[in-house]
Amino acid sequence: MRTFGIEEEFFLVHPETRLPVVPGRRVHNELLAVAGGGNSVHPEFMACQVESSTPVCTRREEALEAVTSTRRELSAVARGAGLYLVGLGAPPQIAMGAGAVHANDRYYAINEFCGAITAEHYLSGAHVHVGIEDLDSGIEAMNSLRPWLPLLTALGANSPFWRGVDSSFASWRSVQYRRWSIQGIPPYFADAQDYLRRMEFMLASDVVLDSGHICWGARLSTSYPTLEIRVADAQVSASDTVLLALVMRALVSAGIHSPRPVPNPAPEALDLAHWQAAKFGIRGNHYDLFTGTKCSMDRSLDALLRYIGTELAATGDSDYVGAGLERIMREGNGAVAQRRHFRAGGFDAVLAEADARLLD
Template sequence: MSKADTSQLPRPRTIFDQSLSVGVEEEFLLVDATTREVAPLAPEVLATKSDGRFDLQAELTDFQVEIATPVCRSMAEVRSELVAARGALGAMAAEHGTRLVATGTAVLGEVHPAPLTDDPRYRRMAVEYGRLIHDLTICGCHVHVGIPDEDAGVHISNHLRPWLPVLLALSANSPFASGRDTGYASWRYLTWSPWPSAGAPPRFASAEEYHANTQLLQSSGAAMDAATIYWDIRLSANHPTVELRVCDVAATVDEAVLIAALTRAIAVMALSSRVPALDVAPHLLRAALWRAARDGIEGTNVNLATGELVQASTQLHALLTWARPALEASGDFDLATAAVDRMLLDGSGAERQRRAFRQRGELSDVVDLLIRQTASK
């Protein structure tokens, strides 16, 4: 961004004394309690009588279900809502002989072509995008951060953009797909990549420029509407939020809370200054995201300032250091550092899946691990 462009940035705000709102959406797979293979029973599970407290939703395929927290102000609130919603949905799944698992891809079972949810929108997507839609039995974690206006949302997106590879590596939780090790820590991200409106967003100077470019995607047919702009970061079509979409669904509640805390902290840091975000070339960012999907947090990634390979864990600590003022202001610094230390000690979701497989060479052991992690409090 040139000096002339700084007029488009939000005015400096002192917001360390007031946390931005945050919400989390999590997508899960259903697996048969006996075979451990994916089970297309989402309609039956979601039709189960519940107290109506939780926002439980269908997803693209009958293998998937989704939860969404209400608007939250603290990470303690996010955690409480996720524990309760996972518990409620897990109990509903058990009534139909299935279990809830938090993993980005199906470990066992055939998912091609996926049984699509009976919804006019999904049927239209199948017509418009053909075979692409049949590969999307994948589950992510989406974090919404409240924004004062759309220009602020674009400014936050620009600052989130250089951290996308770190957040993807941190969340990587999909090394297996349909009975095989893919060689990637996040096969979900690679599966999603061919979609015509997916990937890292461009860097925009304003909300006006953002909307002009999303309209081009819609005019071309690459997106049916604003809701099918599937960039790794986007302005929400339905809420006054900026939405991070790059992450695999977190294996545990605490890891989902960590992702939410870091995302909000980046947003707070962005709105607290007029310093432009690092302007990363699209091809370099794409390479870094591929590397993050391949290696996860245990391997290396691209230093976007130099183009050199560095340890992904080093980048994660750099994010903690940079975002520390925002994390401390919201009371989340100790939470975030403890969660990072625990992950680096115990391994990422992807590493834990592979470790479970190595013990006996049985993929059912991986699914058993996922069931336990998903239900852990």
């Protein structure tokens, strides 16, 4: 069974000011000491964030336990300090001026180089690492993922607000990421040699500081034998994070195992579809990259489940994923829920709900 691991980024927010907060040294150290479910916790780029990483998982139950345990312990530390811990793609409100960067030489270098981009990098994602056999299978999986990345962006959209107003996008985080030097949907690679040659070219440029600076929505890890999928915003609930991870794992397996030729949509079609997914989320039309036509979200999900059905059945995740996707379409994803809570009680309700639903 193909392995996977999940990285989640969270914001620490003050309930009264509704602004992201840099924790004091004691709280910071307590957060980093959390190890629930075998997870590890690390600082993130912004000093008001933390990131958790699960151990390598094989089964859905392992991932749920790891994600939920760490969220529970991190939340307990945050609440003890009078703060919210929230899984949002972007905090709905931020203070004026550049945000504080975590004390790290690499982060300082990125911050100095990127200036105004990093000054507003209040963005959190849910990244999923899926195990691959070797570089060749990783290239095959990444190529096959390209047409599906906009749909994953739409499902995982959870950042509709920015600087105290509705951005009019379901995933403003996805739009913000478009400002980085290497971003969006990765190009099609002919083979491993093509990939290595083009990576060498990018890393030799003056605008890519290191391999971690390549911000494609799916990229091959330089540290682990994995394909990292990065298009989803941070998720409010543990169950939605794991749901997306299971879909991503199935997509990687389906791409590697599929006897069909890997589609290679035009770059402008991929860019259009990705922007459209960030704009509308699960509401409105989407773009079917296989037929080159507009389509409904329902039709996109039907195509997705047909494509990954065999992989989901092999891992025993068919019912869980089917029910989860049905729930998202019925109740809404994170962006829909945030807007619903805002209408009911403003940003106080958005943040309180995000804090309360951390373990759902």
